[in-house]
Amino acid sequence: MxxxxxxxxxxxxxxxxxxxxxxxxxxxxxxxxxxxxxxxxxxxxxxxxxxxxxxxxxxxxxxxxxQALEAALTIIRVTGDFNKGLAEIAKQTRVSGNQVLSAAYSATNDETRMRNNIIELRDRQVNETTAEAARHVRARNLIAIEGSTAELMAIAEYQTSLLRTEDKIPLAQQRADEAYRSAVNKALWARGSEADIGRIRKPNYEGNRYGMGAIVNGWWNGFKRTMGL
Structure with missing residues (x-):
């Protein structure tokens, strides 16, 4: 134009x-x-x-x-607050992470110590039972030599001693159950649903008690057959 x-x-x-x-x-x-x-x-x-x-x-x-100014200012302000929050989260994660890992490692050590104690108790019980069985064999040979009266007295003494030992088993079982429950709770506190409860051994002294009774009854019946009673 x-x-x-x-x-x-x-x-x-x-x-x-x-x-x-x-x-x-x-x-x-x-x-x-x-x-x-x-x-x-x-x-x-x-x-x-x-x-x-x-x-x-x-x-x-x-x-x-x-509107553009408000949006830009909001974006800038929220971005600053957001990253400040992330920094606080990172800091708290470091602090709490150290606490969690320390507690977890402590629980692992406690579990190992408890498992070792239970194994030691079990081994001690097995050793005591074996020693008692050996003592009984020796006593039985002696009874056969000394005569039926002395043998009967020795058996009566052995049964009394065995009953006293068996009377201690419920207390040992109770303590073992308490230790087992404590170990389970520690593992649950440490790992929650990821805790491997199956790894924790639960001893059964009551079962061993009845096994000892069967051994004693077998010995007693054999003695009676030997002596013609």
């Missing part, structure tokens, strides 16, 4: 020649030069188009600036 020709007509500009710095700042700071403004005022299509586009852009900025 051609520019309108106004001939020698002119609009007098008395301001900008006296303020050249301000005029230049208008162009440098805001992107609106005096030349563009003057050409748009005179109807220059290109100047009008450029100035109108700038005007439309400025209106869009004006309409969206409050």
């Amino acid at each position: 051609p520019v309108v020709n106004f001939g020698k007509a002119k609009i007098k500009n008395h301001v900008t020649p006296n303020a050249p710095g301000v005029t230049q700042a208008m162009a440098d700071l805001f992107g609106v030069s005096l030349d563009l403004f003057m050409r748009a005022c005179s109807g220059d299509p290109k100047a009008i188009q450029e100035l109108t586009d700038m005007h439309r852009l400025a209106k869009a900025y004006g309409e969206n600036l409050p």
Whole structure:
């Protein structure tokens, strides 16, 4: 579109020649030069188009600036708070992680110690039973030599001693059950559903007690058959 020709007509500009710095700042700071403004005022299509586009852009900025500013500030603030929170979580994870691992290792040591104690108790009981069986064999040979009366007295003494030993078994079983429950609870506190309870051995002294009674009865019946009683 051609520019309108106004001939020698002119609009007098008395301001900008006296303020050249301000005029230049208008162009440098805001992107609106005096030349563009003057050409748009005179109807220059290109100047009008450029100035109108700038005007439309400025209106869009004006309409969206409050929401955009709020969104940007919120993003920046929340990002800072979020990362600060992550740092606090990381710090607490380090502290609590050390506590959890220390407790878990302590529980593992306690479990190992308890398992060893139970094994030692079991071995001690087996050794005592074996020693008692050997003593009984020796006593039986002696009884066969000394006669039926002495043999009967020795058997009666052995049965009394055995009963006294068996009377201690319920207490040993009770203590073993308490130790087993304590070990199970420690493992559950340490590992929860991942605790391997099956690894914890539960001793059964009561079963051994009845086994000893069967051995004694067998010996007693054999003695009676030998002696013709």
